[in-house]
Amino acid sequence: MTDTDDLVEVTSHDELRELLGAPLQRVAEKARTSLHDYDRQWLAASPFCLMSTAGGDGTCDVSPKGDPAGFTLVLDDTTIVIPDRLGNRRADGFHNVIDNPHVGLVYLIPGRGDTLRINGRARLVRDAPFFPRLAVKGRVPVLAMVVEVEEIFYHCSKAFLRSDLWRPESWQPEVVPSRACIAKALESPDQSLEELERYYGPAYAERLYG
The missing domain is CATH 2.30.110.10 (Electron Transport, Fmn-binding Protein; Chain A)
Incomplete structure (x- = not known):
């Protein structure tokens, strides 16, 4: 477990306001x-x-x-x-x-x-x-x-x-494992990756409203 004994906490509204300042009136x-x-x-x-x-x-x-x-x-x-x-x-x-x-x-x-x-x-x-x-x-x-x-x-x-959230050139959807890989590792270990890839494939969008 990470040692957190040396953290300097903010514990009051006054302290928080001192750090951040007051918002503009508007x-x-x-x-x-x-x-x-x-x-x-x-x-x-x-x-x-x-x-x-x-x-x-x-x-x-x-x-x-x-x-x-x-x-x-x-x-x-x-x-x-x-x-x-x-x-x-x-x-x-x-x-x-x-x-x-x-x-x-x-x-x-x-x-x-x-x-x-x-x-x-x-x-x-x-x-x-x-x-x-x-x-x-x-x-x-x-x-x-x-x-x-x-x-x-x-x-x-x-x-x-x-965050550059809306800049397509910053998007990297493949930087993390696919939804199927995550489900296989964390939620559905008994299902094959192939089954999960089919489940989360193009047909997934077709089932959105039943």
Whole structure:
């Protein structure tokens, strides 16, 4: 185990502020409590978001959510809906929501460095009049998450610029083992690599909606 006895920890808000400085007033006050028309446009164009949750015991989770652009349904200026799709059935984030309704969402648009952040309180619903509007390829979800917006704001692009995330020339997808190799080593050791390569091959995308 790594020796951490010589770490110099930050243990107070004052110490943290001393290190980082105070935010500009326009930054500190930029959070809003309802959707602007630009927010609606952003949600209509975004095909992907990250959903962060924490359980009643403090256990955290961040889950990616993706669908065709506009998958998040806007019900009104303070309410949005995120449909669930077929997955691995762990549902870690949804289990957290049952115990602790607070969620944080980061919405991305490919090629854009800035992001839209929404924090709020979530409820899980298994049926509602709007469910047909959540269908993709004729598949209506069996579950959706309704989020009451408490805080919404835009985040600047520094992280994306530093990471070169959207620069194709920086992409190196083969630098780590394939998904099939990872599954063979860590999740499905009894299956052959050939079976896993077929499973995660082109047909994988064809099964996204059942």
